[in-house]
Amino acid sequence: MKGIISKLNKAFESRIRLGIMSVLVVNEWVDFNTLKELLDTTDGNLASHLKALEEKQFVKMKKQFIGRKPRTSYQVTETGRSLFTLHIEALENLFSNQ
Amino acid sequence: MHYKVLLIGITMDTNTKKIEDLKDIKSMMERSSRFLSLSGLSGISAGIFALIGGFIAYFIMDMGKIKYDEHFYLLQPLPFENVLLPLLILGSSVLILALGSALFFSMRKARKQGMSLWGHTTRRLLTHLFIPLITGGFFILILIDSNDVTLVASATLIFYGLALVNAGKYTFGEVHYLGISEIILGILAGIFVHYGLVFWVLGFGVLHIVYGSVMYFRYER
Secondary structure, eight states, rough: HHHHHHSOGGGSSSHHHHHHHHHHTTOOOOHHHHHHHHHTTHHHHHHHHHHHHHTTTTTEEEEEEETEEEEEEEEHHHHHHHHHHHHHHHHHHHHHOO | HHOOOOOOHHHHHHHHHHHHHHHHHHHHHHHHHSSSOOOOHHHHHHHHHHHHHHHHHHHHHHHHHHHOOOTOOOOSSOOOOOOOOOOOOHHHHHHHHHHHHHHHHHHHHHHHHTOOOSHHHHHHHHHHHHHHHHHHHHHHHHHTTOOOOOGGHHHHHHHHHHHHHHHGGOOOOOHHHHHHHHHHHHHHHSSSSHHHHHHIIIIIIIHHHHHHHHHHHIIOO
């Protein structure tokens, strides 16, 4: 019983982080602007959450140049994917156990 | 035992939030990976244009003195000027009107949903749709060029069905089943070649209208 609670990962608690991870696990590479539009948030807010997830190595980033414009895209790492899957399972178990 | 009490205590407080979290995760996965602005009305209007086109095609062939036997069977080769050319023009007009109305209704739906029509899901959907579709288009041009028109109706339905099955992974799941139905009709059209136009009208007209109505009443009302 205790295990279920502890599997709920604190790193995914914010709405934005939950959103970022949800989008990244079902897509290959997603660029910053697409994420911003999907999550309906500001540049700064999104950037800081992405940075936090990157520091924990849940997501990785790549920068490309399309013409002269830089484009930053993100992809989920293996660690990020498995921890996020555990997080979803923990959420689901919470309800099926009641 | 008191773990369980503790657990229930904690979950009571956070229950609503967790349910919201799960819902959010599901909707984000959907929204980010599938093209959801495809409107049922697009299907209905494409179907209506196809029905009208089918009836006009029937008269073009009739007036060009193309005699079918008792079952619409085209005798070949087709005279170019009064049959093949009008049919090609008719076909292209139906295609443009159908695509135009699909675009119109999708734009309207996207605006209502507050999503932009042109995103990475749109690009992905169109790529997967058009690879089999354009292949089919070239193949059919080859058939017409070699004066082998008996299987044109069958080929249009089969390639269109394959295109839909391929694209179905990136939009509503129902598109997958529409594709399967088109493929089955296409195979039947190949077996009963005498009824090419009938199968064509069933596949592009009736099926689209049925699919569009189901989608409209299921998701948009």
